[in-house]
Amino acid sequence: MNYALLVLAPPGSASRAALGFARAACARGHQLERVFFLDRGVENGMGTAVAPQGERDLPAQWAQLASEQGVELVLCISSAIRRGLLDATEAQRHEKVGPTVAPGFTIGGLGLLVETCTDCERLLTFGEGC
Amino acid sequence: MASDTPKASGQAEPPRLLLVTRSPPYGSSLARSALDTALAAAAFDMAPALLFLDHGVLQLLPQQEGAASETRSHGKVLDSLPLYDIDRIYVDAAALLHFGLQDMPLPAAAEVVDSTGIRALLEGCDHILSF
Amino acid sequence: MILHTLNASPGSTAFDHCLAQVAADDGLLLMGNAVYAALANAPALARLRATGARLHVLEDDARTAGVTPQMSEDVLAIDFDAFVALSEQHARQVAWF
Numbered sequence: 082m083n084y085a086l087l088v089l090a091p092p093g094s095a096s097r098a099a100l101g102f103a104r105a106a107c108a109r110g111h112q113l114e115r116v117f118f119l120d121r122g123v124e125n126g127m128g129t130a131v132a133p134q135g136e137r138d139l140p141a142q143w144a145q146l147a148s149e150q151g152v153e154l155v156l157c158i159s160s161a162i163r164r165g166l167l168d169a170t171e172a173q174r175h176e177k178v179g180p181t182v183a184p185g186f187t188i189g190g191l192g193l194l195v196e197t198c199t200d201c202e203r204l205l206t207f208g209e210g211c
Numbered sequence: 212m213a214s215d216t217p218k219a220s221g222q223a224e225p226p227r228l229l230l231v232t233r234s235p236p237y238g239s240s241l242a243r244s245a246l247d248t249a250l251a252a253a254a255f256d257m258a259p260a261l262l263f264l265d266h267g268v269l270q271l272l273p274q275q276e277g278a279a280s281e282t283r284s285h286g287k288v289l290d291s292l293p294l295y296d297i298d299r300i301y302v303d304a305a306a307l308l309h310f311g312l313q314d315m316p317l318p319a320a321a322e323v324v325d326s327t328g329i330r331a332l333l334e335g336c337d338h339i340l341s342f
Numbered sequence: 343m344i345l346h347t348l349n350a351s352p353g354s355t356a357f358d359h360c361l362a363q364v365a366a367d368d369g370l371l372l373m374g375n376a377v378y379a380a381l382a383n384a385p386a387l388a389r390l391r392a393t394g395a396r397l398h399v400l401e402d403d404a405r406t407a408g409v410t411p412q413m414s415e416d417v418l419a420i421d422f423d424a425f426v427a428l429s430e431q432h433a434r435q436v437a438w439f
Binding site for chain 3: 082084088089095097098100102104105106108109113129184203204205206207208210
């Protein structure tokens with residue numbers, strides 16, 4: 082089946098679950114074209130974050146999934162830039178230090194989320210509450 | 212479907228997307244992300260429906276003044292929804308009661324739904340996004 | 343049939359709203375801070391049972407939280423492969439968090 086995932090959760094248990102789900106979906110032979118990161122979810126693509134010792138480096142593990150399975154990892158542009166997540170183009174445009182987006186991630190508009198929704202058979206959201 | 216052609220009408224009926232928003236309008240950006248997604252979905256002719264549950268009904272308070280804290284008014288974005296043909300808006304009856312807002316004026320397109328109505332919405336759409 | 347993924351602690355409004363919408367033929371997956379509802383003596387567990395839905399807990403999260411040794415037998419601990427299988431069986435998911 083065609084799957085699409087929306088990740089709203091910042092690095093933590095829900096985003097680890099999203100990653101685990103994404104890996105398992107690919108392993109079960111499903112198509113996962115794109116994972117869209119929105120709101121605090123974009124923090125999973127922070128290239129300048131340093132994982133504490135003994136914790137997973139989530140951006141690196143997402144990037145590994147992207148390279149091994151061809152999954153596109155898209156950070157919502159408006160969520161990303163307000164949080165300092167900039168690719169080279171955005172860093173230059175806003176005259177900020179950068180790029181700060183982790184390798185394997187790209188920045189894009191919400192249209193990419195909507196487009197994924199139209200194409201998929203299964204759509205799952207991963208969010209983290211208080 | 213090509214990403215540079217947002218119009219899908221005339222082809223197959225687009226899947227119906229239900230956006231469930233449970234967050235209050237300020238304090239976090241989640242409620243705003245839900246509305247931004249609704250606007251994007253409308254631009255792609257997805258005819259999204261919005262369901263305001265739980266604290267989400269607080270987004271509907273009229274007369275929000277974003278300028279009072281130099282923030283964008285959530286209410287203004289809500290007011291713009293009809294311009295994008297987002298005309299299916301559902302509001303949790305129990306939540307209105309919980310916050311003492313049962314007499315609050317709601318957007319013209321809004322329909323107040325009880326628990327059974329909420330269930331019907333969740334079952335009747337093709338896809339759900341939860342915010 | 344809906345798959346409810348519940349990631350909110352028992353007592354939160356997200357937890358209550360989820361339970362209000364779970365039907366007997368739905369699937370329910372406890373994850374994150376919701377795993378505490380799988381404790382055998384948790385009052386929340388009785389409410390989960392009353393829904394009639396099949397109860398699952400994400401094994402990694404339950405073990406991380408220390409819930410596994412005291413977990414109810416009514417809740418099935420599952421890995422990510424089984425989580426994906428659940429999503430195959432349910433056309434729609436609602437995430438409560």
